[in-house]
Amino acid sequence: MRTIKDVAQEAEVSVATVSRVLNSSGYVNEDTRKKVLDAIKKLDYRPNAVARSLFKKQSKTIALIVPNITNPFFPEVARAIEDVMSSKEYTLILCNSDDQEEKENKYFEVMKQKYVDGVIIVTSTLTPKHIEKNGIPIVAVDRFIDKDIPYVSVDNVEGARKAVRYLQSTGCQKIAHIRGPENLLNAEQRFQGYRLELQNKHLFNEDLVVNGNFNFTTTTEVTKQLLKKHPDIDGIFAGNDYMAVSVVKAALALGKRVPEDLSVIGFDGINLAKLTNPEITTIAQPIYQIGYKAAELLLDLIDGKPIDTYNHELKVTLSVGQTTKQMR
Amino acid sequence: MRTIKDVAQEAEVSVATVSRVLNSSGYVNEDTRKKVLDAIKKLDYRPNAVARSLFKKQSKTIALIVPNITNPFFPEVARAIEDVMSSKEYTLILCNSDDQEEKENKYFEVMKQKYVDGVIIVTSTLTPKHIEKNGIPIVAVDRFIDKDIPYVSVDNVEGARKAVRYLQSTGCQKIAHIRGPENLLNAEQRFQGYRLELQNKHLFNEDLVVNGNFNFTTTTEVTKQLLKKHPDIDGIFAGNDYMAVSVVKAALALGKRVPEDLSVIGFDGINLAKLTNPEITTIAQPIYQIGYKAAELLLDLIDGKPIDTYNHELKVTLSVGQTTKQMR
């Protein structure tokens, strides 16, 4: 690869001048500018990004840390982020943390060594303290970290209430909830939403809440037990789509008809939800937009632009599938 | 962040010595080595990866270029690659090409500017010529590029034959094929496998092959038409799982029972296949292993190790679900 020196020689100017036209900084005569441009074209010169990074202490690179890219929610987020980043000449590094703090920290270490400009992270283990000491711009997605850290997600409480209300509007009388992991704020909020909505009507019964842990097999198990114990349950709000699919399977295995005997609604709106048979009714998050917004916020942070709002809770929408009855 | 100079001062040695202990290169007295190590610990020093890259002309970074990370096949590949890469202190850059040559080339441009050490790519547009001029180590995944470029995938022809044979073994007499895009070698090979297997028994009939383009909606349409025209079709081999799901939907929509009236088998073995109702029977690729192997090969390439085999076609396995009948 050619260097700025080669260009300078070819154009018969100094490297400083070449640098100036490269960065359109400082004054440079139109004619010499042309000479330089010609030389660049002739030599097919491309500036060396690493040398530039060394000087500027920034790399035009950002990182995305997710628990596991294999989880269907994240690829769409990643795609959105990569879309806005590549349009701004940024490069995206992908990291899988498996929800382990140790791995997250290790990634941060590398990020600093590589002058990575910022990171978008989905985490429930990292605290503001960890992050502060890294001194690297951060945006949180899906899981809240701190008031000072831009956060993009949805209103889980309201989404959950919406789910419950919809089940009721289709005639469900006894609505159970398969919740996600205890330590996940997300899952907790969805549970709270479920509870609130039912408590308001004096219908809440904690026996109807079981933990599926966002896990397929576990969910199948606990759902079967629940339905055997309470055969009159006629609606289930699952903490996410993945579990909703599992719930449907469990119900069918027990000989229940969905939605005639049992209605099921999920949360997330991953593509999977529309591929199953029957298609899952769900509270859909605007997943792509979440990633998009997060990327924009990070860019603002990097550019030192003021952030007017730190908390971005985008709107969920009801996506009606075939696991719920027609509204009455 | 501290620099090597700080460490040198703290340890009262030269930067050269520090560099030597950092890289365990050259001779360095055990005592001074200890002094340096102490200084490093005391200052919590981490070498600057960018400065190192500038000198070494390599970045401990590799790139993965896929058509779209949102396609359920790729996250698992990405995960595998990231696993081996991060274990070797490499960082993974993620790129979405949307199968556009222009985007691929743009990514390569950036890779060179950033001294990216190698790339793993899924492409059907890039030719050896493009790649050669980039002079950057490459491994092809899922889609073959050239004999000189390490390639990891499965034997699509054999996999397809296996699919057809299995349908026959469960009693299917009239087997149709919903194929993938014409310009995709993959899809072509699967079609060839299907044809070969049937031709051997003089059962091939080109009227039973339609193009679903790896697209959900298209597949639903063409499948319905096909089944209306040939109501006696009792088995369908779909070119991938995604289309298989669509085929099942189409069949059910026409009032056919799966698998009683119509058996369906897919190809790929993405997780999705086991989440649908009924679960899709499929020819499963060892997706994670494919990514893993590709990563290992790229590392060898980067390290200048000799590659003994360029063509890696891993074994597919039959994954029996509920869209096919019991074997007789």
Next chain:
DNA sequence: CTGAAAGCGCTAACAC
């Protein structure tokens, strides 16, 4: 065994 110094390719003062 260790240090001085050149240089990786680029940018930004600072002169002229």
Next chain:
DNA sequence: GTGTTAGCGCTTTCAG
């Protein structure tokens, strides 16, 4: 307007 030069932080000859 343009050139000279001192770094950015690191590695590696080359002396000693």
